[in-house]
Amino acid sequence: MKAIVTVMPKPGVLDPQGKAIGRALAHLGFTDVGEVRAGKVIEVELASSDPDAARRTAEAMAEKLLANTVIERFSVEIA
Amino acid sequence: MKAIVTVMPKPGVLDPQGKAIGRALAHLGFTDVGEVRAGKVIEVELASSDPDAARRTAEAMAEKLLANTVIERFSVEIA
Numbered sequence: 001m002k003a004i005v006t007v008m009p010k011p012g013v014l015d016p017q018g019k020a021i022g023r024a025l026a027h028l029g030f031t032d033v034g035e036v037r038a039g040k041v042i043e044v045e046l047a048s049s050d051p052d053a054a055r056r057t058a059e060a061m062a063e064k065l066l067a068n069t070v071i072e073r074f075s076v077e078i079a
Numbered sequence: 080m081k082a083i084v085t086v087m088p089k090p091g092v093l094d095p096q097g098k099a100i101g102r103a104l105a106h107l108g109f110t111d112v113g114e115v116r117a118g119k120v121i122e123v124e125l126a127s128s129d130p131d132a133a134r135r136t137a138e139a140m141a142e143k144l145l146a147n148t149v150i151e152r153f154s155v156e157i158a
Contacts, residue, residue: 040120041120
């Protein structure tokens, strides 16, 4: 199974990368741009064929390595 | 509307960040890990209230700035 872990800065946490992208989009002529937030996505191939087990594994990976849960939130999608 | 642009390395393109995450997961005891790919996700608030227009805008943003389409593929989700 494939686990897709999406990691985003928590609301209220400063996101300089998102701010820089927003400014660059404005410079390129995209005028109707509001807030921009930048995060990361990690796709992990798992040997497990049980979706529930795969989700638990991916959540443990996110807690231990992929996300800094003090400043980031994560979501897991199993495909 | 919010546009969510996901940018991933194209299949076959070397992904050293994904490889490093895969090795780190193995070191942490996650043994059933196959290939790992690392990408980015950009959430953009758009003033437009037309989903089709928002999608076209987000695709133009991805082509011009958010993705390097030589080595990366992108997908757009409108929420």
